[in-house]
């Protein structure tokens with residue numbers, strides 16, 4: 001049933017791209033067709049692919065990947081793909097159904113398998129089906145993104161050997177940018193006294209960031225690795241007490257989650273709600289989280305300002 005529809009679906013996807021309500025596709029010539037699940041995976045892949053491959057990202061910006069309901073157009077994009085790139089773990093476990101309904105036998109790259117640090121879930125194979133127990137938010141450590149870029153480069157070269165020189169050069173240039181950002185964030189955080197580096201976020205999305213930059217995770221509003229969970233009244237009361245005991249001044253909302261509970265907890269604890277962090281999704285074009293590098297820059301700068309109570313604490317690479 002699919003073939004006749006595919007051309008018009010591709011045109012539709014291209015026409016809808018970038019409005020924030022639909023998946024986005026960057027077009028190109030003869031290169032392979034790549035589908036990425038999350039906006040962050042899509043951005044990493046796009047930086048390696050450049051103009052050589054056509055990259056379609058399934059999730060729209062600002063959408064919560066934990067809560068995503070695949071659409072028929074996703075199956076069409078997957079059916080047409082030469083390479084499928086997953087973020088991995090619980091955030092895009094829904095992809096399995098899309099792949100089977102698309103009847104796709106495209107190569108699948110699971111980026112979480114290549115990251116250098118992985119939190120939770122010692123027996124990855126056993127947990128693989130739904131990713132439960134593994135912290136899927138690996139992208140919050142840029143060193144993991146560097147590893148994901150290398151895995152993506154290798155997969156693209158395999159899918160399209162003629163493009164090897166392009167993918168190698170793109171990956172090298174992008175890795176240099178990621179390394180520079182990571183180094184600058186580490187230097188900035190290192191200058192902040194450890195007693196001030198205490199973080200309260202919405203859900204448990206910043207464990208990798210906290211590990212990388214030596215930040216103490218004091219608590220989360222949703223005490224879970226997923227957003228699809230709720231805090232009990234007792235847990236909320238405990239968090240309020242912890243915030244007061246630890247002297248946390250700012251707690252953070254996230255761009256993919258409703259900040260209602262943060263506001264209530266801030267009211268009760270005397271903390272303020274800081275700017276929304278970019279957690280599980282990039283934002284629209286022109287936002288402070290339009291790209292993965294933008295996300296890192298904004299999150300790190302915002303947190304450093306919140307920890308210290310000053311403005312513009314971090315000097316981080318731009319563009």
Ligand SMILES: [Zn+2]
Nearest residue numbers: 205225227280
């Ligand atoms: Zn999450």
